Amino acid sequence: MSEPRTVDLEIEGMTCASCASRIERRLGRMPGVAASVNYATEVAHVSLPEGTSVDDAIRTVSEAGYRAALPQPEVERDETGTPLRTRLVVSAILALPVGVLSMVPALQFDGWQWAILPLALVVATWGAWPFHRAAAVNLRHGAATMDTLVSLGVAAATLWSLWALVLGDAGRIGMRMELHWFGGHGDELYLEVAAIVTVFLLAGRWIESRAKRQGQQALRALARLGAKEATVLRDGREERIPVGELQAGDRFRVVPGEKVAADGVVVEGASAIDASLLTGESMPVEVVPGSEVVGATINGHGVLVVEATRVGADTELQRIATLLTRAQEGKADVQRVADRVSQWFVPAVLVLSALALVGWLVVTGDAAAAFTAAVATLIIACPCALGLATPTALLAGTTRGAELGILIRDARVLESSRGIRRILVDKTGTVTEGRMAVEEVAAGAGEDADEALRVAAAVERASEHPIARAIAAAVAEAPTAEGVRAAAGAGVTGVVEGRAVQVGKPDWLAADWGVAMPDDLAAAFEAAEARGATALAIAWDGRMRAVVAVRDTVKPTSRAAVERLRGLGVDVVMLTGDHERAARAVAAEVGIERVVAGVSPAGKVDAVRAEQADGVRVAMAGDGVNDAAALAAADLGLAMGTGTDAAQQAADITLVHGDLAGAADAVALSRRTLRTIRGNLFWAFAYNVAALPLAIAGLLNPLIAGIAMALSSVFVVLHSLTLRGFRPTA
Known part of the structure; x- marks a missing residue:
């Protein structure tokens, strides 16, 4: 039976975590299909069994009310194809006089309410159309999301105002209205709520969109690093071809200043290779016949002839990009908790809003106060911040790690690093050169x-x-x-x-x-x-x-790395197949006190399991084929990027620079990312827990509720982006 194949699909139309959960569930109902949908990256990672096509998966997503397609060049657009920034700017211009006249009684002239009505209607319909459309699509499929709350809130405020203007007393010439920041209005118009809430929500969505693209900059930069063409030597002549047509075994010429087209071995010439864009190392690497070179690095002063050994998806550059993408698409357990909460959160808010409306009507008989409480409850509870809390932090943390040469295989690796209290390190190639x-x-x-x-x-x-x-x-x-x-x-x-x-x-x-x-x-x-x-x-x-x-x-950074790991509360043990005397000499030089020497590859696995049997969460750092099994057995496997492919495939994290200092940086970055996620989730939950009772009690004006909801999402995104400032060990 053949192995399932995996594809990535770009998803359009998601507006919150509950959308992602819904798509995930629909795909998961297909026989043999497993899917993980990430709201922050807007990508579905889908495993398809034999007999199930990509078109089948795309059709399932479409039936759920969203659009899916194979990855295409990124364009900043909202659900209708209209540029999001244009919609925001036009809505803001129209909403400004609506808000000013509604909130400043001194500026209210005779008939002012009729003057702002067309402006507010444009914002509440055209400006808020992405929310209305998404809510209608979800309703057609029997689902409720964040857009349902927003659409209901904006529509209710607009319809109430129209009723008050046409059939009530609010339309009389000479009417004046005062704004109460807490609680309801003295009069019944809510046009400024519909207009300004829409503008703030559009602004929040635009900021989220920009932040998500910023978090993916490292991945897009990696994609741009590769060469576009190669000069291939065939039958005694040179031929310029697209790099996608290059095959393993082809020989290609690299002139000074040109990017190496693929991973390979130098067969002619000598030069210095600038690998800084890929590895971060500033010192050029001298290469001669027999030296290995990596695609996307830049040739220095000499002309080289290189024989391609790995092309296309097998190159080091693509391997890094794949690892980074998988890490961003994966889901940590804390994110899955947030996804489960979002599934029942929106229906619960709809019930609470209805109870607030009925409760106020029964207790006070004040329709305006009842309406205020119901609309404020709808608007304040939008779970945007909850949905963004985890994926934006993962996005920022994994991309920052990639920039530092720390390639994280999966988001769950971050949680594995949290409880690590002991690291077993191989000697040769890990602690030593x-x-x-x-x-x-x-x-x-x-x-x-x-x-x-x-x-x-x-x-x-x-x-x-x-x-x-x-x-x-x-x-x-x-x-x-x-x-x-x-x-x-x-x-x-x-x-x-x-x-x-x-x-x-x-x-x-x-x-x-x-x-x-x-x-x-x-x-x-x-x-x-x-x-x-x-x-x-x-x-x-x-x-x-x-x-x-x-x-x-001994690598010059090994001793400092051991000290840094100890500072993070991680014990360091040397685990090596070398003889006792050589191992202890190296261990003493770098400050490692405990040494387990003379062990076979199977013995390394036994050593890892013995530590785990004592209740200790164990990391393993190595670089060789003999370390691969132990790397896979450990709670957290860290492979040196300068080591073998077998070790890197078995590990959870690859340290591109082949430096033990990267292990300390990986642990520190993982822990900081988890702290950021917890902080985001705390504020997202705390915001809703604190705000919902205030709204139900009629203590929040819907306008203030909308502003607060938008700002909560912006706060979570900006807090996540602080991970971009993480600095490695000096």
């Missing part, structure tokens, strides 16, 4: 350390062993060695400038070549081994000349 380097050369009495290293490099140049490469790389120019032979697991021999040279283990030198180690070099050898380095002896012409110590170098 993952490549060997010469640490020290100790020369015997009367010997030259530089000469000994030069001679050793000559016989090691032909080997691909990591230790051999480290020794060879430590010398700029080495002489040519002849007759080089390797003894597996022991050492290497050769002739350098007429000298018979051996480089390897002291035991091998003594047993096979009769070369003894003098006391001073024996002490240097033991000291190197004690601090976790790998030591080799260098000898020629029957005499041991020096000891070279090689070790994996």
Whole structure:
């Protein structure tokens, strides 16, 4: 049976969280379909089984009263296709004289109420049309949303005013009206309520729209980073093609200043690559034949020929964009709670509004007061802030993380980080650079350390062993060695400038070549081994000349990262397959006190589960294939972006820069995002809990209720955008 395929659909017509919940439920009723709809991103992430087409899903969304389509270039429009800003500006201009004349008795001339009537009617109909249309569509499908409350409130205020003008006393010439900020009017006109509430709600929606686009800037910037065309070398000639036609195995030329079209390996040329747009690193990376390059990075001074290894959706750039999109589309548990609340919230408000109307009529007999309480209840309770509380914070947090090189796979990862109290870190490639380097050369009495290293490099140049490469790389120019032979697991021999040279283990030198180690070099050898380095002896012409110590170098930021994690209340444990002595030496250098060494990949999984069995929420940070299972088993997996694909696929968060400092930043950013979500939800709930009783009690003018409701949504959005100011570890 084939795997379900997933598609993203852009949804038009959503106005609150209950709309998203409704679409999600309708899609979920399709056999075998799973869907997650995000109100903030206006995207539905849909998993379709075999036999169900994209058109089927689009049709289901349409039947629910909304529009769906495959992603298209973004356009800022409201539900009718009229630019939202234009609707807002025109409505505001028309509503201004309505509000001023209604609220300032000194400016009310004879017949003023009839003069403002056409202005108010335009705003309450054309200006509020998006709300009326959405309410009608939802009503046709038996649903009630935020738009239902707004539409009912605006329509009720307008119709009441028309009745009062035509059939009541409010239409008489010479009538004056005073505004009471709390409670109802002395007279029965509510034209300013209908007009000004509409303007504030349109303004709130426009600000929300701008804020959502701002939160998605990082994703759109990523999409623009890639090259548009590539110069492909085929059959001895150059051909300029769209980058979408590039295939793995194609060779393409990259001239100075041009973007690399796809991930690949340099086969000709040498240059410096500027990867700052993708990784944030300001230092150019030198590349030569054999070096790997990433698409969207910028070529420096040289001409390169690159063989494409990953194209299209498989490139690093697209992988980052996909991870970011999935994280923004996912739903944390706190958001699901808000979605469930929104499902019953709107019907409950409709009931409360009706009870307020009936209650005031029965108790006081004052129709104006009853109407005021009912309309204020409808308008004040719109759950916009509740629907925006979580997705806007997730949007801002995940995009900020992407800018800092912290790729969050899913929104639920943020909640996983909340309770993390221990992190297990791999040594090689996570705490250390993952490549060997010469640490020290100790020369015997009367010997030259530089000469000994030069001679050793000559016989090691032909080997691909990591230790051999480290020794060879430590010398700029080495002489040519002849007759080089390797003894597996022991050492290497050769002739350098007429000298018979051996480089390897002291035991091998003594047993096979009769070369003894003098006391001073024996002490240097033991000291190197004690601090976790790998030591080799260098000898020629029957005499041991020096000891070279090689070790994996510690990343310069590792110690500060360990201290930062401790400051966040997270214990750090080193978990490595390396031997005990080397592991403890590195751990001591970065300030890690607890070490679990010599463990296999399965042993790493066991270590993670042992910590979890003690009731501790555990994170795991690693970079290799041997870490993948432990990364998947941990409550929070963090993979180094410089590591293997297997590790990155198994992890919850990928740290693009391959730096343990990113782990501390990821935990700090996740916790701050969750605090922001909780703050948003608190104010959204508190606002409704405090405001609804006031409205029902007749203590809120509908005009003030509408302004307060719009401002509550704006507050939640702006509070979420403070996450854009998150700063990483110095």
